[in-house]
Amino acid sequence: MIEISQVTMHRLTQNDLISCLSEFKMDHFLGDRSILKGFFMSMTPTVDDYFRLIGRVAVNVSLLEVSLKQSIGTMNCTDEGANVRVTAGMSFLDLATLFRSLFLYRVADPSLRKRCQKLIVRCESINIGRNTYIHSEWFLGTFQGDTIARRIKIAKKHKSGLKMDTGDSDFAKLESFLTEIAEVSNDLALLVKDSLPTIIKHRSQSVMTTFVTFNQDGTSIS
DSSP states (O other): OOOOOHHHHHHOOHHHHHHHHHHTTOGGGGSOHHHHHHHHHHTSOOHHHHHHHHHHHHHHHHHHHHHHHHHHHHHHOSOHHHHHHHHTTOOHHHHHHHHHHHHHHHOOOHHHHHHHHHHHHHHHHHHHHHHHHHTSEEEEEEETTEEEEEEEEEEEETTTEEEEEOOOOOHHHHHHHHHHHHHHHHHHHHHHHHHHHHHHHHHHHHHTSOOOEEOTTSOEEO
């Protein structure tokens, strides 16, 4: 029995499937091309598949945003009320920036700091993908039994006027983006877990440290 993943099936063309069945000595499936066509069409993503996938992308990015807020709170203090107020209303990108700032303040280990930097780069990439997919205008429908999926995103640029993006709306790439969100969420959780003893120790020590500010003439303010 040959098992083909859902993602792989969406990438196959009908000719690819014919070649695959021939290679595995399953040519008897090719006798009735109408059966093959029906099988192939059943693997094509439908309009409802697109709706579900776009919704999952939106929800999972939102969950990643919540994880960033919780991680910031872990590094900031034990007062949950204060932590909620610190992160309230912040954009996804600002949350990622604040997370990096606090992490580099709390953690001195070079390997952990390197993981943090790489994680933030991936968060920035996800932010671009989120803006691309979630804030696009989607046009979904069918034509002669085939699914039609198109998107357009119009942004206002100060120097060049309007910028129009009619880029990729491929289902498999949307699935890949969803997988990337899940991987970043998992890596964020692992990073905080691996750094937690250091974070707690530094947090308790820094409470006793006086933050020094200075006057314009350079003298310290106690």
